[in-house]
Amino acid sequence: MTFQDIIFKLQSYWSSNGCVIVMPQDQEVGAGTFNPKTVFSAIGPNNINLAYVQPSRRPCDGRYGENPNRVYRHHQFQVILKPDPKNVQQLYLNSLNEIGIDIKKHDIRFIEDDWESPTLGAKGLGWEVWCDSMEISQFTYFQKIAGITCSPITVELTYGLERIAMYIQGINNVYDILWGYAGDKPIYYRDLNYDFEREFSAFNFDYANVDLLKREFEDFKKEVDSLVEKGLVLPAYEHCIKASHVFNILDSRNAISHTERTNMILLIRSLVMKCCDLFLKQKGLKGGDKR
Amino acid sequence: MKEFFIELFSEELPFRFQDSAKKQLLDLFKTKVRGLVEYDNLESFITPMRMVLKCDLSKFTNESIVEKRGPQVIANQKAIDGFLSANGVDSIDKCEIRNINGKDYYIFKKVIERKNTTEIINEIVEYILQNFKWPKTMQWSSKIRWVRPLRNIFVMFDHSFQKVDLFDIPSENVIHSHKLLGKEFTPVSFDDYENKLEENYAILDENCRREIIIQGITKLEDVNSFSVLKNEDLITEIVGITEYPTVFISSFDDEFLTLPDEILISFLIHSLKVFPILGADKKLLNKFVGVANIVDTTNPKIGSSKLLNAKLSDAKFFFEKSIKTPILDFYNELKNINFYKDLGTVEDRLQRIAKVACAISDKFETIDKSKIERISLLAKCDLASPMVFEYPELQGIVGSYVAKNQNEDKDVVVAIKEQYLPECLDDKSPSNKYSIIYSLADKLEYLLSFFNIGIIPSGSSDPLGLKRYATFVLKIFIDNKLVADLSDVIKVSADAIDITEHIDLCTDFIFDKLQNFVNVSKKYLLALVNSSYKYAVCDIIDSAEMLNIQESNENLEKILNIYKRFSNFATDNEDCCFSSVNKSLLTQYEKSLITEFQILSENNLNGKDRIKFLLDKTNTILNVSEEFFTNVLINDNDESIRKNRIIIATVVKNILDSYLNFSYLY
Numbered sequence: 001m002t003f004q005d006i007i008f009k010l011q012s013y014w015s016s017n018g019c020v021i022v023m024p025q026d027q028e029v030g031a032g033t034f035n036p037k038t039v040f041s042a043i044g045p046n047n048i049n050l051a052y053v054q055p056s057r058r059p060c061d062g063r064y065g066e067n068p069n070r071v072y073r074h075h076q077f078q079v080i081l082k083p084d085p086k087n088v089q090q091l092y093l094n095s096l097n098e099i100g101i102d103i104k105k106h107d108i109r110f111i112e113d114d115w116e117s118p119t120l121g122a123k124g125l126g127w128e129v130w131c132d133s134m135e136i137s138q139f140t141y142f143q144k145i146a147g148i149t150c151s152p153i154t155v156e157l158t159y160g161l162e163r164i165a166m167y168i169q170g171i172n173n174v175y176d177i178l179w180g181y182a183g184d185k186p187i188y189y190r191d192l193n194y195d196f197e198r199e200f201s202a203f204n205f206d207y208a209n210v211d212l213l214k215r216e217f218e219d220f221k222k223e224v225d226s227l228v229e230k231g232l233v234l235p236a237y238e239h240c241i242k243a244s245h246v247f248n249i250l251d252s253r254n255a256i257s258h259t260e261r262t263n264m265i266l267l268i269r270s271l272v273m274k275c276c277d278l279f280l281k282q283k284g285l286k287g288g289d290k291r
Numbered sequence: 292m293k294e295f296f297i298e299l300f301s302e303e304l305p306f307r308f309q310d311s312a313k314k315q316l317l318d319l320f321k322t323k324v325r326g327l328v329e330y331d332n333l334e335s336f337i338t339p340m341r342m343v344l345k346c347d348l349s350k351f352t353n354e355s356i357v358e359k360r361g362p363q364v365i366a367n368q369k370a371i372d373g374f375l376s377a378n379g380v381d382s383i384d385k386c387e388i389r390n391i392n393g394k395d396y397y398i399f400k401k402v403i404e405r406k407n408t409t410e411i412i413n414e415i416v417e418y419i420l421q422n423f424k425w426p427k428t429m430q431w432s433s434k435i436r437w438v439r440p441l442r443n444i445f446v447m448f449d450h451s452f453q454k455v456d457l458f459d460i461p462s463e464n465v466i467h468s469h470k471l472l473g474k475e476f477t478p479v480s481f482d483d484y485e486n487k488l489e490e491n492y493a494i495l496d497e498n499c500r501r502e503i504i505i506q507g508i509t510k511l512e513d514v515n516s517f518s519v520l521k522n523e524d525l526i527t528e529i530v531g532i533t534e535y536p537t538v539f540i541s542s543f544d545d546e547f548l549t550l551p552d553e554i555l556i557s558f559l560i561h562s563l564k565v566f567p568i569l570g571a572d573k574k575l576l577n578k579f580v581g582v583a584n585i586v587d588t589t590n591p592k593i594g595s596s597k598l599l600n601a602k603l604s605d606a607k608f609f610f611e612k613s614i615k616t617p618i619l620d621f622y623n624e625l626k627n628i629n630f631y632k633d634l635g636t637v638e639d640r641l642q643r644i645a646k647v648a649c650a651i652s653d654k655f656e657t658i659d660k661s662k663i664e665r666i667s668l669l670a671k672c673d674l675a676s677p678m679v680f681e682y683p684e685l686q687g688i689v690g691s692y693v694a695k696n697q698n699e700d701k702d703v704v705v706a707i708k709e710q711y712l713p714e715c716l717d718d719k720s721p722s723n724k725y726s727i728i729y730s731l732a733d734k735l736e737y738l739l740s741f742f743n744i745g746i747i748p749s750g751s752s753d754p755l756g757l758k759r760y761a762t763f764v765l766k767i768f769i770d771n772k773l774v775a776d777l778s779d780v781i782k783v784s785a786d787a788i789d790i791t792e793h794i795d796l797c798t799d800f801i802f803d804k805l806q807n808f809v810n811v812s813k814k815y816l817l818a819l820v821n822s823s824y825k826y827a828v829c830d831i832i833d834s835a836e837m838l839n840i841q842e843s844n845e846n847l848e849k850i851l852n853i854y855k856r857f858s859n860f861a862t863d864n865e866d867c868c869f870s871s872v873n874k875s876l877l878t879q880y881e882k883s884l885i886t887e888f889q890i891l892s893e894n895n896l897n898g899k900d901r902i903k904f905l906l907d908k909t910n911t912i913l914n915v916s917e918e919f920f921t922n923v924l925i926n927d928n929d930e931s932i933r934k935n936r937i938i939i940a941t942v943v944k945n946i947l948d949s950y951l952n953f954s955y956l957y
Binding site: 090 | 302303305306307339427429430431432439440442461470471472532533563564565581583584585587588590592593594595597598599600601605629
């Protein structure tokens with residue numbers, strides 16, 4: 001099964017199980033959870049089921065295309081279910097059958113793993129899912145986002161697509177993943193992503209302009225405040241994402257001390273909180289009180 | 292008696308909470324049904340997916356009869372009608388007449404229906420769910436918090452299913468078995484439940500699952516003549532995450548055997564959750580035993596060498612990178628790692644630990660201080676190494692290899708490795724004298740620094756692990772039979788790093804954790820810890836056990852009464868002694884009292900021998916004291932006699948205080 005087949009199968013499976021398939025957030029995000037559809041669905045008043053592929057960029061994980069297991073930009077398949085269906089685990093396990101992992105023939109385990117995102121002020125309880133000792137998914141019941149207690153609860157399933165593809169295709173190098181076919185011609189992960197990984201690693205670790213990034217961070221911060229003032233939740237939140245990505249590059253450039261690092265994380269969190277509070281206020285709900 | 296059982300079916304319960312959950316289930320049940328119903332053969336079971344309580348119950352009493360006394364038979368009709376309508380009785384014929392104290396009264400026997408069985412069962416389950424304490428809970432789409440989502444509550448009483456209606460949690464007459472392999476079923480009895488579960492690949496009894504794992508491993512050992520490192524913690528973890536454990540054997544590339552054994556073993560156990568194997572020559576083999584939660588392990592992907600090799604090559608890459616870096620390069624990176632708000636960087640903390648270690652080293656064996664300084668410099672360098680960054684459980688171990696590889700002194704290498712010991716109550720303590728000092732300094736600095744900035748644990752939460760650290764300080768003292776005065780060691784540590792706040796509170800906090808080592812009433816521990824004689828920590832444990840036995844208890848009570856009587860007259864002067872007594876004023880009763888207490892004060896026994904000595908003297912103490920109080924009036928009219936006797940009372944009290952601080956035994 002190719003990389004793209006895995007995506008197709010998951011999309012079709014979750015679509016037939018009540019999810020609407022949406023497009024990835026067209027911005028650099030550090031994890032699928034940052035997608036505004038996830039964040040605002042989780043704290044908002046309405047129930048919803050969503051699924052989407054989210055490319056996620058983690059500057060510190062780049063390895064110039066040289067490491068067989070780590071990449072700067074990897075792909076997550078995200079499923080957001082609110083409220084949590086009573087058979088959610090079974091739904092997840094059936095999805096593995098769909099992508100060719102016969103659950104009766106593999107050792108599938110749910111290993112306790114509680115999730116936390118300091119930048120989003122978010123936490124959840126759940127498991128890391130192991131398939132024959134390979135970590136293939138993260139299963140999380142969100143408890144708080146931006147410090148706000150979620151109610152009803154949203155469950156998030158994250159499939160690590162590279163891991164799953166490597167596992168299914170039985171290969172040891174991420175660049176050897178068979179992505180799909182263009183006509184008869186096999187197209188590999190390497191063909192599509194190797195240059196990207198190599199060049200962005202150089203950018204993130206060696207060449208990104210630190211002064212420019214620091215200025216941008218400050219500007220984005222101000223922009224969030226000004227947009228919140230104008231009542232524009234989504235543009236304000238997108239600027240939080242921009243600030244978060246700039247912070248990640250600064251981190252990989254080794255340009256921030258530990259103390260500064262903590263302060264910047266807290267700052268991004270406070271910006272996210274402002275956006276979320278505004279969102280709830282506009283929906284006629286209280287935010288701060290729920291913290 | 293009728294069979295009763297509850298199954299709380301949930302998504303995977305974290306294994307580390309399972310043991311206490313199993314006990315708690317029993318305790319809550321016992322508390323709730325006390326007086327409501329009698330039970331027998333009570334048991335509980337736990338698997339990753341279910342918590343089960345089973346017992347035999349007597350029939351619930353569903354109704355009771357209450358007698359209502361009405362008016363006298365000679366009362367007027369209005370009173371009689373009032374009584375009838377108040378009790379919903381249509382005719383006076385339904386009442387009987389009874390003579391009470393010579394007068395005839397109408398009596399109505401009212402049958403009051405108590406709650407029915409379903410309601411009582413609902414109440415029991417509700418009580419358990421509401422009062423269960425998990426270290427961590429979550430919300431999901433129900434109206435209760437639990438450790439993980441509860442997906443079904445199955446209750447069976449007297450072979451019939453009892454639906455409960457609680458917190459929006461489903462209660463269906465169905466049992467979900469092994470998640471991947473089993474089918475749903477409906478049981479007719481507990482035996483049927485347990486058997487069908489097993490047929491559907493879920494073994495209820497955790498001891499059976501443990502036995503299957505151990506037997507599976509032993510069988511492999513017999514066939515292959517190797518020995519498997521049967522790590523107990525890993526077995527417990529696997530018992531807690533599998534419902535149908537199946538043992539299998541697999542291998543990895545032998546190039547990874549070049550990793551140091553300890554690193555490889557730790558990696559296999561902690562990161563891969565498999566058991567390492569030793570060959571006949573006691574050397575590690577490139578094989579391992581895994582346990583899958585499935586029946587058929589023939590699928591080559593289960594325990595696949597390919598997967599394992601990929602993970603091991605990551606570990607090897609990080610280890611080689613770490614070991615080649617000069618150890619002090621890592622030290623420089625610690626300067627940039629913040630330790631905690633208001634407590635500086637990791638480097639700041641290391642410097643504080645170094646000061647504490649040097650200061651307290653005088654309290655123990657003679658040591659070479661330059662080694663302590665070197666240990667302090669290198670101890671936590673590995674925290675900045677790529678290997679520990681990736682695999683935090685290897686802290687200390689990686690550092691000791693880096694140090695050894697770079698020709699550091701043997702004591703230094705051992706101390707780097709042993710500084711984090713013990714990691715739990717069953718773990719071993721550091722035993723090398725340098726490790727002991729550094730490990731204690733590490734923990735004492737941690738406790739004192741947090742107390743100093745006002746972070747003092749209250750209640751059951753302990754996010755910074757202060758309770759654990761306090762317990763481990765005691766454990767190091769106990770395991771190594773250290774005789775140094777712990778309160779003094781704490782004080783010296785605080786002085787070394789200029790800590791001024793909450794030192795006494797911190798000391799009490801540490802001593803309070805003695806309760807983790809001995810199951811006795813807390814007052815005995817307090818009486819020993821606060822006596823004016825300084826007991827070694829290990830002696831406190833033995834002595835407290837001795838005080839706790841019945842016979843000691845009775846003697847102690849007698850001595851306590853004497854102590855109370857002397858205390859009524861004693862002053863606070865702790866330096867008072869018999870030599871300040873004016874001997875010319877003494878009666879024979881005072882003389883014999885002094886003689887006996889002189890013996891008590893001169894004894895220089897330690898630990899439980901000291902306590903035994905006191906208790907053996909109970910009758911003597913009792914006799915001379917009784918004689919004294921019967922024949923001597925302390926508040927004599929003569930001022931000098933009165934003063935003399937008050938000195939005697941004070942000295943007697945002080946001598947008793949040098950055995951136990953009796954004020955804690957009141």
